[in-house]
Amino acid sequence: LSERAETLLGYARAELLGRRLAEFMPPGEACFTDSEEGCRGFVHRFVTRAGAPIWQSVSAVPLKDAQGRFCGLRGTAADVTARKSAETRIEHLTTRDALTGLPNRALAAERAAQAILGAARGRAELALLALDLDRFRLVNEALGHQAGDALLRAVAERLQSVMRDEWARTGGDEFVLLAPGLRSAEEAAALARRVLGVLARPFILDGHTVTAGASIGIALYPRDGRDFAELAKNAEAALQHAKERGRGTFSFYTPQLSARAGERLRVEGELRGALARGELALHWQPVVRGRGSVIGAEALVRWRHPARGLLMPEDFVPLAEECGLIGALGEWTLERALSQAGAWQRTLPGKPWFAINVSAPELAQGDAFVDRLRTALEANGLEGSRIELEVTERVLVSHIDENLETMRRIGELGVRFSIDDFGTGYSSLAYLRRLPVDKLKIDRAFVRAIDTDPADEAIVRTIAALASTLGLAVAAEGVESKPQLDRLLALGCEHWQGHHFSPPLAPVEFEALLKRANSGQGRAA
Ligand code: C2E
Ligand code: CA
Ligand code: CA
Helix, strand or coil: HHHHHHHHCCHHHHHHEEEECHHHCCCCCCCCCHHHHHHHHHEEEECCCCCEEEEEEEEEEEEECCCCCEEEEEEEEEECCHHHHHHHHHHHHHHEEEEEEECCCCHHHHHHHHHHHHHCCCEEEEEEEEEEECCCHHHHHHHHHHHHHHHHHHHHHHHHHHCCCEEEEEECCCEEEEEEEEEEEEHHHHHHHHHHHHHCCCCCCCCCCECCCCEEEEECCCCCCCCCHHHHHHHHHHHHHHHHCCCCCCCEEEEHHHHHHHHHHHHHHHHHHHHHHCCEEEEEEEECCCEEEEEEEEEEEEEEEECCCCEEEEHHHHHHHHHHHHHHHHHHHHHHHHHHHHHHHHHHCCCCEEEEEEHHHHCCCCHHHHHHHHHHHHHCCHHHHHEEEEHHHHHCCCCCHHHHHHHHHHHCCCCCEEEEEECCCCCCCHHHHHHHEEEEEHHHHHHCCCCCHHHHHHHHHHHHHHHHHHCEEEEECCCHHHHHHHHHCCCCCCCCCCCCCCCEEEEHHEEEEEHHHHHHCCCCC
């Protein structure tokens, strides 16, 4: 017995002599030391006199008595406590979500596999709940990522107040609960109600009162799936259904939901193909000044679906945003719109400009987007001033500084910006002032009843006053009648578009209309 053993374990020599190594291992973990097996070497945990765990890597040779019988080990130990605790930390990092400390998806899957095994043996049921916050993105965008993080931590705490050990965080604002020991779907429903109840109470973040709300999808073992992957997928489908039903509720999985999820997947696949097969097209809606001269056009994407006919953006743009196809769709739109604009710049009278809708994820590409735009302008011999990009207030709230810089660089190309759907988001005046934008486009919702509803008229009046204070132009969309147009013009709205003048048109139709309109024979608006 060396002195080293004394210092390591913290016992005096006299206390160590005559005792078995196993006595210094945590109860229930003792191993090896009484047989020749220990001579293969082992790494094991010991407990010091003070109760601290230490890890030792032991290599040993057998001790034999005079008759050549095994009577113990003689060996050396190297302290590997530091390495072991690093491994534990890494294990924690790879199995835990750093923000909330909850298990991550990998660990959830592992635990689920064990729980399923147990349930299978005991012929018991299990419920898997998939939960997603209803207003997480809003909080993130309006109050910033720190507030978003704080919300997720607070949510995790409340979730654990309902069920201590079984939650995992599987993605941004997605949580999964594996609830064993449930005896019926009713019990799962009661649990979901309790969870929604604790999340319905407001959170205080940074002095703001925020109600996050949540939706839940439930899949039951064994009915809805026999392993974690299948249960999670089906709970997710049920969750989507709950969201569609109006948020703040829960849904159980049904096989019909799978069919719907399959349908979405199919459309996603089709959309990928549509880009490649050239099934997308741009239509152009004339933008009018005053009572009749066409001064520009907005590009609006359409999908000429081989079986379902002409699909409108609302049928596939949101889907493209969700499944990550928006980048490819945006690239296509930009290329197509600029090459069309380049051709028209040479052939159409009256120097019209062309507006293109840009989604938040596209602008968030920053330099890559600016480079693509610059290249496309050059390739088509277009002056930047012929192009206007329409962005929604959404891009002005999250990543505001990055987006501002991107917009500033785009401005250097001569390209202008307008804010689309103005009045529906939450732009603050402070942001508006910092932005390199030229125009506010009043949302269609306020135009619809402008001639009949005083509240809508007041909103438009306010937006027009705001624009004039900030030195911005005002445009309106969705103008369908003469009374609407009269009100808008009286309120100082300079540009407008809408069915009252023309719906979006295929390129040849737009060409024809522009030639007619600008040679003085256009429809009087
Ligand atoms: P938006 O930018 O607000 O486009 C105006 C929408 O109003 C268009 O719908 C247009 O057809 C419609 N509209 C125009 N005049 C009238 C009218 O008088 N009455 C009524 N009821 N509607 C009118 P559309 O083409 O279905 O586009 C819907 C939305 O899809 C667009 O809203 C835009 O946010 C998005 N979108 C369209 N094309 C693209 C695109 O190329 N890229 C991106 N990122 N989004 C696009
Ligand atoms: Ca638009
Ligand atoms: Ca709009």
